[in-house]
Amino acid sequence: MKLLIKNAKLFYDNNLINCDVLIEDGKFTKIASQISAENAEIIDAKFNLVAPGLVDVHVHFREPGQVHKETIATGTKASAHGGFTTVGAMPNVIPVPDDVTKFSQQLALNEKSSIINTLQYAPVTKEETSDELVDIEALDKLGAFAFSNDGHGIMNAQSMYSAMERIAAINSHLAAHVEDKNLFNKGVINFGNTSQRLGLPGIKQAAETSQLARDLVLAKETGVHYHVCHISTKDGVELIRMAKDAGINVTCEVSPHHLLLSEQDILSDNANFKMNPPLRTESDRLALVSGLSDGTIDMIATDHAPHAINEKNQGFVKSAFGISGIETSFPLMYTNFVKSSQMSLEKLLDLMSLAPAKIFGIQNTEEIKIGQKADFTIIDLDNEFEIKTNDFLSKGANSPFIGQEVYGQVEKTYVNGNCVFSK
Numbered sequence: 001m002k003l004l005i006k007n008a009k010l011f012y013d014n015n016l017i018n019c020d021v022l023i024e025d026g027k028f029t030k031i032a033s034q035i036s037a038e039n040a041e042i043i044d045a046k047f048n049l050v051a052p053g054l055v056d057v058h059v060h061f062r063e064p065g066q067v068h069k070e071t072i073a074t075g076t077k078a079s080a081h082g083g084f085t086t087v088g089a090m091p092n093v094i095p096v097p098d099d100v101t102k103f104s105q106q107l108a109l110n111e112k113s114s115i116i117n118t119l120q121y122a123p124v125t126k127e128e129t130s131d132e133l134v135d136i137e138a139l140d141k142l143g144a145f146a147f148s149n150d151g152h153g154i155m156n157a158q159s160m161y162s163a164m165e166r167i168a169a170i171n172s173h174l175a176a177h178v179e180d181k182n183l184f185n186k187g188v189i190n191f192g193n194t195s196q197r198l199g200l201p202g203i204k205q206a207a208e209t210s211q212l213a214r215d216l217v218l219a220k221e222t223g224v225h226y227h228v229c230h231i232s233t234k235d236g237v238e239l240i241r242m243a244k245d246a247g248i249n250v251t252c253e254v255s256p257h258h259l260l261l262s263e264q265d266i267l268s269d270n271a272n273f274k275m276n277p278p279l280r281t282e283s284d285r286l287a288l289v290s291g292l293s294d295g296t297i298d299m300i301a302t303d304h305a306p307h308a309i310n311e312k313n314q315g316f317v318k319s320a321f322g323i324s325g326i327e328t329s330f331p332l333m334y335t336n337f338v339k340s341s342q343m344s345l346e347k348l349l350d351l352m353s354l355a356p357a358k359i360f361g362i363q364n365t366e367e368i369k370i371g372q373k374a375d376f377t378i379i380d381l382d383n384e385f386e387i388k389t390n391d392f393l394s395k396g397a398n399s400p401f402i403g404q405e406v407y408g409q410v411e412k413t414y415v416n417g418n419c420v421f422s423k
């Protein structure tokens with residue numbers, strides 16, 4: 001099978017070059033200024049961006065257990081629509097895949113229904129909420145991408161310490177949703193001016209930072225690769241900066257919504273602005289932007305958290321936490337950071353593809369080069385479009401960005417040289 005991409009603006013070797021690209025049997029085989037090939041399917045990229053498939057290490061597909069919110073099929077279709085070819089799926093499904101049998105079943109479901117590469121997180125502890133560790137070595141052997149109790153902080157320091165030791169020993173990764181539930185205060189929004197103004201219970205920043213500080217101490221002692229999920233606070237960024245300076249093996253991700261919104265944007269009781277961690281203050285948001293530009297923050301991850309309409313239209317107190325993010329991530333980041341000249345396109349592609357692949361050791365997805373698996377996406381950078389509810393392929397259109405005008409529309413996405421999304 002031959003596929004010839006003509007007139008590409010290709011992200012190659014950290015540069016943008018105008019060229020043609022030949023793909024044979026699912027792999028890149030030739031990159032040159034002019035290629036002609038017999039019997040090839042020809043796609044004219046019209047000098048749109050041809051980029052390595054985007055990588056998101058933090059998504060929630062809801063299968064099994066809550067397929068009214070999302071399935072692996074709809075989640076991976078939405079991912080392809082967002083330009084993503086590889087995602088890390090969190091284990092907060094029902095049942096939690098916390099033993100060999102359930103984890104194998106989860107892998108089989110992913111394999112059956114994914115149209116992109118779905119990598120599966122294993123939980124750290126049973127049910128994600130207990131103190132008892134899963135069989136880390138066995139789940140790693142089955143192919144666990146990394147370990148995370150996302151949705152829940154790990155409250156017991158001894159459990160965390162033991163998990164880190166064992167995950168370090170097998171050279172895997174521990175991704176932490178840092179949250180001390182005793183400081184969470186049954187909150188639904190950031191603790192501060194906005195929570196007071198709206199009369200809503202607030203989530204203290206210390207719920208994030210106190211557990212993060214503890215974990216950094218434990219990570220230092222155990223040497224584990226400790227990855228911080230969805231960092232949201234200024235003090236959290238500062239802790240990670242200090243830990244990196246001290247040589248601790250820590251990385252972290254930030255979501256587009258925490259970079260682009262703050263609690264000031266919450267003007268009414270609209271739960272499309274409700275997520276965990278919550279939108280923080282403007283000074284936190286600016287610290288996240290600085291952390292991204294100075295390298296303290298390593299990557300963008302969406303925390304794609306789809307919910308049904310009736311789970312999000314109940315106001316802040318009753319609605320579920322989370323937003324549907326995988327289809328809007330690239331356009332929002334491109335428009336607000338690259339188009340506005342705050343960041344280069346190369347840097348954005350690093351944050352959304354190369355860096356996560358490298359840090360998590362994801363094989364064969366790092367960059368476009370000869371011999372590499374042809375996972376890529378074609379993106380129109382020139383035409384403005386509106387984010388519309390009806391355009392979501394995810395079952396969840398719970399987004400605070402509906403109605404925004406953006407650039408960076410994905411035209412096509414390919415996995416192994418096969419088209420998995422076409423506009």
Ligand SMILES: NC(=O)N[C@@H](CC(=O)O)C(=O)O
Binds near residue numbers: 177
């Ligand atoms: N981010 C959210 O607000 N919700 C996530 C859980 C999580 O990422 O903590 C979900 O699964 O819905």
Ligand SMILES: [Zn+2]
Binds near residue numbers: 277
């Ligand atoms: Zn989380």
Ligand SMILES: [Zn+2]
Binds near residue numbers: 058090150
């Ligand atoms: Zn999450």
